[in-house]
Amino acid sequence: MGLIVIKFGGSSLSTTDKIKNAAKRIISLKNEGKQVVVVVSAMGKTTDQLLELAGQITDSPEKREMDMLLATGEQVSISLLSMALSEMGAPAVSFTGWQAGIVTEKIHSNARIVDVKIDQLRERLNEGKIIVAAGFQGVTEDGEITTLGRGGSDTTAVALAAALGAERCLICTDVTGVFTSDPRYVPQARKLPSISYDEMLELANLGAGVLHPRAVEFAKNYRVPLEVRSSTENEEGTVIEEEASMEKNLVVRGVAFEKDMTRLTIFGLKNEMTGLSAVFSELANNQIDVDIIIQSQTDGNKTNLSFSIKNKDRQAAVKVLENQKDTIGFDSIEYEAGLAKVSIVGSGMISNPGVAAQMFQVLADKNIQIKMVSTSEIKVSAVINEDKMTEAAQILHEAFNLGAVVENF
């Protein structure tokens, strides 16, 4: 008998009516003759409410206690959803993270799963029960409650699918699948029937918030076929698997973009060797994420260093670096805010070296100036002025023929 893992996020469970709707979806899967394991997040705004309570008590809660607090959110969801399933005639049994055997590292607030002990789950599945497991949470070997950080429930679902040998892991969410681009900006964007793990990883890292990169990576490592689909509408979603079997002739699979970026440039960095690590250690210690990094030689002794950060981190970044100006050793800092990053993603690029050049040409044709560039094997990103972002996304979407529906073959 085939086994399906199906995951519902918090917004799909924000009211008891939505929980009942999720129960109906689950029962229809069960009625197809599948064994079903459901993974759930905390209901709607529960996590925010718990954070608010903690905030009233302390600005610096211990991570262990925060995990203890937040883990209650999914525990409420699993019990209510199990009640809804049983009420509709489908016997279900809820499992917290520790009961489901989700064993993690001894790290609070951002633990990685190290083992999944499935005996209890198997036993209940064999009794014909639907399993409703808490996402986002686990337990250390010592019995301490941990949480998995952002995207944690997706990771739980993939981990359970891998451990139980599920035929598919369904991620039910607000959107109906993975799109060639964000339809709010690119009206021609359409849903992809399938995409490879690597492409999805790049898109996820580029902020296409459908799936957390960690969950995609887990799925890739364990070869778990994923499907992203709508939690409310009953239409096919996007399948993420090793080789996206369809649309092989498409070199580029998606266009992603991100606003609110700043380019920061350090002029006259004295020592390339120690300077680089000093700069990025300082920023990392202050929780400032750096995206694209470009280093350019100016003369024999000094270099200029540019990197992109979020607009919101700009003040802190400048302050942190100015404070260490003598230690790091540089001449001056300049920045340019109001930038955006536009990226094209597709595993076909590996065998098509002209893709980046084509992208730059398309942008140049519209007089869109490129400020920074970053590439990987299956991705090209360009930093441009924010007011050109939507236009750039649209023309790239068109230039790489992403709006066209391609026949399966």
Add this chain to the structure above:
Amino acid sequence: MGLIVIKFGGSSLSTTDKIKNAAKRIISLKNEGKQVVVVVSAMGKTTDQLLELAGQITDSPEKREMDMLLATGEQVSISLLSMALSEMGAPAVSFTGWQAGIVTEKIHSNARIVDVKIDQLRERLNEGKIIVAAGFQGVTEDGEITTLGRGGSDTTAVALAAALGAERCLICTDVTGVFTSDPRYVPQARKLPSISYDEMLELANLGAGVLHPRAVEFAKNYRVPLEVRSSTENEEGTVIEEEASMEKNLVVRGVAFEKDMTRLTIFGLKNEMTGLSAVFSELANNQIDVDIIIQSQTDGNKTNLSFSIKNKDRQAAVKVLENQKDTIGFDSIEYEAGLAKVSIVGSGMISNPGVAAQMFQVLADKNIQIKMVSTSEIKVSAVINEDKMTEAAQILHEAFNLGAVVENF
């Protein structure tokens, strides 16, 4: 080093400000050089909110899932209180029921504690940490989450105190201690400095809601000295221990009372042997609690049977019995609503056989008619008209000299 277990109920933790106040109380205990284990209930109305959510999903939730749901309430409390303690400089660590080693029977919603595994707690106590443990919840040997039913957090506190050999178990609550009677009805009522387990048991069973009878029984069995005191005011409460050392000369220790009672009488019950058990089985199967029972012989073949129930159960009780009239075998049913029960409690009664007679005389002097009577070794209860309840409580309080402060000797 002495160890104290201190328990806070939900109303003492209903806001984050109250949680901070509780933290201050705990730290002052710690500063007296004690090891401290705190047991907490769910915050204020949390349990009601969770019940409301479940009620939106089903009228008949499975008990297992209800336990799963309700157990989140205390988990929120333990994490927030631990944060508050750490924020104030007192390192604390939270424990769910299963982490604290509270092992129960395999019964949901009303499990009894069968074992307490204290290794983890001892280890953390020896590190100098304050333990904050979730009340009301436990775990079966199979790893199923259970709850302990009403008064469960009190029972958790007493069980931990017994297992850890605590020198005292403090129950912090809305009232400042155990009173000779309810001060809202009997203005002369005063706080008792001490009371015996048995007396407290009778008072608790009579509805003096300070402590749950189960917790008192547990404390009695394991000789755990209990103290009931205010969660906000720093004054001495009432100590419950084997021999109430003070006020030995007082025969009666308290006056309790209860409103909203109905007396139901079955006339002409045909067969005393089968009839009695048939009546009370029917009522028990329909969740109708029976209090005082009086059986009176009328002639050789038939008996009359009177018993007291809650007003709210009257309709159901009459219907249940009328439906089984032929099976049980009786002539008719009558009832009298609008009654109340007044009780006097005191272990001194054992050696003072005239106490019941004195009680009846006091009531008779005021023309208060007694409808039913029930006695135990340390209690006498009389059922009277509800409109005489307050008067009866006051005159009994006065007649047995309960308002007088007695010197310790």
